[in-house]
Structures are given as structure tokens and as C-alpha cells.
Amino acid sequence: MSKYQDVIIAGFGGQGVMLIGNLLAYAGMEAGLNVTYIPVYGPEMRGGTANCTVVISEEEIGSPIIFNPKSLIIMNRPSLDKFQPRLEDKGTLILNSSLVDVDLVDKKRIKAFAVPANEIADSLGNTRMANMVALGAYIEATQIIPLKVVQEALPQVISSHYQHLIPANSQALEAGANYVQEKGSL
DSSP states (O other): OOEEEEEEEETTTTSSSHHHHHHHHHHHHHHOOOOEEEEEEEESSSSSSSEEEEESSSSOOOOOSSSSEEEEEOHHHHHHHHHHGSSSTTTTEEEEESOOOOSSOTTTSSSHHHHHHHHHHHTTTGGHHHHHEEEEEEHHOHHHHOOOHHHHHHHHHHHGGGGGGHHHHHHHHHHHHHHHHHHHHO
């Protein structure tokens, strides 16, 4: 069976949803896979809803539009309400349990990983890296590409003004992966 994964990444504008979607797409290309990336913005950028879809596959990708995703990275409650019902049965959910109550997860139908992304990012010195923590958790949970490839793709997506933050973002990715490795799913 060939390697394939699709994910909807969703949260409030300003949570870095588009950044980690873009990073995942770049990393997929660096891993020699076919990728698509589609950003979707709500009425406002910061504070409004934002989501993106990333498809990673060894085969050609027929359509970048995914209605029933295999996986979700959910950063806030409105996004869980909107996308959890669409997640395919036995799909993978990475949930930012810092902002979303774990009791809202349909644990019988899906494989969920509750990751306190904000707290982990805080412990690393910057709450704004919660998105990287969540992406690291996703990489560990799905094993779609090696974490090292994602870390090496950081310079492709972080603007030149913020290149000094690459080591911290790399550490946040690793922290998310380690959390999933240690805690497992719900």
C-alpha cells in the first residue's frame, strides 16, 4: 500500500495554522512525495477562523479537496465542532487540549491525541509555538514523514526576519512528537 495522508488543520487566525500547513507541505516535497496545500481564511485573519488542507502521497493526487479527512489538527473548539463530524472513522485527531475540552472528542470512533500544546509551548518559552507542538504531535502520530525532514524544512517557511526562531521551533516540533510518544492516544 502506498503512503498517503490528508489532514485539515484548523484554528483561530493568528494560531499559525497556515504556517504549519505550509511547513508540512514543504516537508512532504523534501521527502520526495506529492503534496497539495489549500489555505482557507475566515472573515478576519487574526481572531477569525482559519483552516488549511494538506494532502501528502506517493501517488499522484487526484483532488486537493478533502471532505472526509483521514486526520485533523484542531487548535480550538469551533474547529472541533466543525470538522470532527467529517473525520473518517478510525481517523487521527490531534487536539490542542489547552483550549478544547477532551470530553468533546468522539473517542469510540476516532483515534485522538490530546496535546496541551499551549502549555508545552509556554514551557519552551513562547506560547506562539503551540502550532509547532501540534504539528510535531501529528508527525509522530501518523509517521507520514520523518520529523527531521520537517525540522529541516523550517527555513523554507519561516521568513527571513524570524530565522533566529528556527531552533526554538525545531525544539517545539520535537516536544510535540515526544509528548505523543510518551502519552499515546486517549
